[in-house]
Amino acid sequence: MSLVLERRSERSVAIALLSPLLAITLTLLTLTIVFVALGKNPAAALAVYFITPLTDGYSLQEIAVKASPLIMIAVGLALCYRANAWNIGAEGQLLIGAIAGSGLAVMTHGTNPGPWLMPAMLLVGALAGAAYALIPALCKVRFGASEILISLMLVYVAGLLLDYLVRGPWRDPAGFNFPTTAEFDPAATLPLLIAGSRVHAGLILTMIAVVAAAVLLGRTLKGFEIRVVGTAPRAARFAGFNADRLVLTTFAISGALAGLAGIIEVAGPIGRLQPDISPGYGFTAIIVAFLGRLNPLGILASGLFLALTFIGGEQAQIALKLPQDMTGVIQGILLFYVLACDSLILYRIRWRSPQRKALHGPL
Amino acid sequence: MGLFEAILLSIVTASTPLLLAASGELITERAGVLNLGVEGMMLIGAVCGFAGAWATGSTAIGALCGIAAGVALSALFAAAAIGLAINQVAAGLAVTILGTGLAGLIGAPFVGENITAAPHLWLPWLTDIPLIGKLLFGQDALVYLSIGLIAAIAYVLARTRTGLILRAVGDDPASAHALGYNVAAIRTRAVLFGGGCAGLAGAYLTLAYTPFYAPGMTAGRGWIALALVVFASWRPGRLVAGAILFGAVSILQLHAQAIGLGVPSQLMSALPYLATVLVLVLISRVRRGGSVAPAALGTAFVPER
Numbered sequence: 001m002s003l004v005l006e007r008r009s010e011r012s013v014a015i016a017l018l019s020p021l022l023a024i025t026l027t028l029l030t031l032t033i034v035f036v037a038l039g040k041n042p043a044a045a046l047a048v049y050f051i052t053p054l055t056d057g058y059s060l061q062e063i064a065v066k067a068s069p070l071i072m073i074a075v076g077l078a079l080c081y082r083a084n085a086w087n088i089g090a091e092g093q094l095l096i097g098a099i100a101g102s103g104l105a106v107m108t109h110g111t112n113p114g115p116w117l118m119p120a121m122l123l124v125g126a127l128a129g130a131a132y133a134l135i136p137a138l139c140k141v142r143f144g145a146s147e148i149l150i151s152l153m154l155v156y157v158a159g160l161l162l163d164y165l166v167r168g169p170w171r172d173p174a175g176f177n178f179p180t181t182a183e184f185d186p187a188a189t190l191p192l193l194i195a196g197s198r199v200h201a202g203l204i205l206t207m208i209a210v211v212a213a214a215v216l217l218g219r220t221l222k223g224f225e226i227r228v229v230g231t232a233p234r235a236a237r238f239a240g241f242n243a244d245r246l247v248l249t250t251f252a253i254s255g256a257l258a259g260l261a262g263i264i265e266v267a268g269p270i271g272r273l274q275p276d277i278s279p280g281y282g283f284t285a286i287i288v289a290f291l292g293r294l295n296p297l298g299i300l301a302s303g304l305f306l307a308l309t310f311i312g313g314e315q316a317q318i319a320l321k322l323p324q325d326m327t328g329v330i331q332g333i334l335l336f337y338v339l340a341c342d343s344l345i346l347y348r349i350r351w352r353s354p355q356r357k358a359l360h361g362p363l
Numbered sequence: 364m365g366l367f368e369a370i371l372l373s374i375v376t377a378s379t380p381l382l383l384a385a386s387g388e389l390i391t392e393r394a395g396v397l398n399l400g401v402e403g404m405m406l407i408g409a410v411c412g413f414a415g416a417w418a419t420g421s422t423a424i425g426a427l428c429g430i431a432a433g434v435a436l437s438a439l440f441a442a443a444a445i446g447l448a449i450n451q452v453a454a455g456l457a458v459t460i461l462g463t464g465l466a467g468l469i470g471a472p473f474v475g476e477n478i479t480a481a482p483h484l485w486l487p488w489l490t491d492i493p494l495i496g497k498l499l500f501g502q503d504a505l506v507y508l509s510i511g512l513i514a515a516i517a518y519v520l521a522r523t524r525t526g527l528i529l530r531a532v533g534d535d536p537a538s539a540h541a542l543g544y545n546v547a548a549i550r551t552r553a554v555l556f557g558g559g560c561a562g563l564a565g566a567y568l569t570l571a572y573t574p575f576y577a578p579g580m581t582a583g584r585g586w587i588a589l590a591l592v593v594f595a596s597w598r599p600g601r602l603v604a605g606a607i608l609f610g611a612v613s614i615l616q617l618h619a620q621a622i623g624l625g626v627p628s629q630l631m632s633a634l635p636y637l638a639t640v641l642v643l644v645l646i647s648r649v650r651r652g653g654s655v656a657p658a659a660l661g662t663a664f665v666p667e668r
Contacts, residue, residue: 122437139640144545145647146647149593150640152583152586157636158632162634229374286460324467325463325465327467329465333461335457339443339449
């Protein structure tokens with residue numbers, strides 16, 4: 001007896017709808033086992049990760065603040081992945097966007113430059129992210145090099161550039177040798193949506209990105225092109241769609257959104273450039289994109305859920321003495337189940353008994 | 364020991380984990396499976412290898428623990444990418460994310476602990492020969508193992524029936540299936556072998572390269588190993604050359620930093636990654652028009668019926 005996959009004659013709509021919920025349920029079950037193995041009370045531990053953060057206003061605000069970059073990046077990645085272009089280096093594009101935008105803040109520090117500064121920072125951040133993403137895209141289109149590996153290598157390069165800048169030329173001279181830039185001036189800081197909270201204007205930009213991507217995918221020819229190139233490359237060629245140009249376009253868009261998320265992080269919640277500005281948003285956004293079924297509205301929901309695991313992880317460090325890495329474990333398990341459950345939309349699993357022995361023919 | 368000799372020795376040490384991980388991935392990819400989980404499997408191999416050696420005081424047991432951890436994680440990948448026909452790119456990323464998290468979780472108590480590094484071979488007279496003595500006869504056992512492994516891989520791929528079947532599964536799974544070969548089972552074995560190699564590569568970092576564990580200590584070597592396979596055009600001989608080249612880049616940037624060229628240290632540290640990008644572009648450019656990758660690389664195979 002062995003398990004085999006059998007292609008369904010049509011996609012299962014029921015499983016397509018249930019799949020994310022099924023994946024989350026399986027993740028929770030697996031985590032129960034993990035927590036027991038770690039000697040923690042599973043009910044209490046799961047509550048810390050998934051329920052406690054929902055119970056007070058401060059945590060809810062934090063979820064929104066953390067979900068914002070995740071959603072923004074994942075929306076761009078979803079466009080890429082739909083077009084079968086594998087941008088894995090969003091983390092690097094985020095860092096470059098943050099660096100480029102911060103450059104303006106550092107240069108204008110203490111000069112009271114006026115209201116143009118913030119929009120300019122956002123624009124420069126987005127453009128830098130797009131430009132950085134275009135490096136792997138161009139290498140793929142021009143030379144056929146793997147965009148996966150190149151976009152990843154550039155994550156390390158961006159991290160080292162950030163490290164160099166905050167320890168070297170951009171370090172705050174009055175900062176007691178800490179590796180950070182000076183705190184951004186008010187003109188270089190994103191306004192808050194709710195006074196006294198951490199909820200900043202970047203959230204609005206994220207919502208705009210979600211709506212724009214939904215319209216682009218669902219209602220425009222470009223969106224149609226993306227979907228066709230991704231699902232039926234041969235048909236796309238016959239239709240005259242240029243797959244290479246689509247790789248460049250989707251990489252540029254996803255890079256711009258990652259760069260924008262980066263500059264929003266430093267100009268918003270963080271307020272200055274420092275060596276660690278992202279707890280792996282660019283990588284977690286990959287999970288967000290898949291959990292959201294590569295659909296902008298789905299990503300909105302899945303981004304909030306993944307943000308919950310970050311906040312839960314922070315609380316678990318204090319309440320359960322579990323290291324921050326537990327969050328990565330949870331996210332990895334979740335991604336596995338999301339992908340596995342999605343597989344059931346196309347296939348059903350059947351038991352098959354080995355009636356026929358393999359034939360050893362001419363070979 | 365002269366500086367030149369020391370540099371040569373450290374290049375061998377730096378090349379070995381790359382060669383081990385890339386050897387495993389070479390077999391995996393020759394079977395038509397792209398496993399992007401190498402970085403995660405190396406990390407989990409590094410921490411489990413360290414834990415094994417720390418608990419028992421034995422390098423060999425540590426190495427076995429590293430292999431076992433890599434195999435276990437790659438089994439998960441096989442179940443997803445082969446068993447459930449999930450997109451290989453996405454499944455591989457899941458392995459790396461999970462492996463990174465698990466390694467952090469398992470490794471937390473080991474940060475700051477020390478073990479004795481893997482012993483180096485010492486042969487009377489031979490090891491004492493100036494310059495080449497230590498290079499040829501004074502390495503640790505895992506260096507020789509990695510060389511033996513890639514030689515065996517070269518032989519099996521080119522000269523044996525097993526190699527022929529493996530390549531058939533990677534180039535044309537439908538035909539291999541029609542001939543009666545169990546594509547899923549062969550691919551699974553290739554993935555598990557790759558996982559074991561990646562786990563051992565990670566273990567090499569903690570057992571021989573540095574006798575301690577630090578979070579994230581693979582520092583992208585798993586990804587560089589993946590790039591190496593492309594660089595080698597999926598051929599074992601070139602893999603050795605590539606591993607030495609990349610090992611040399613990572614060692615020479617350290618020495619360049621030590622000399623103090625007036626260049627930021629971060630730029631020097633970025634060199635291996637920049638070199639990888641450059642090599643990928645150059646190699647792909649040369650090959651433009653005729654790809655030598657296994658024809659079915661990265662595609663799931665689900666037999667009809």
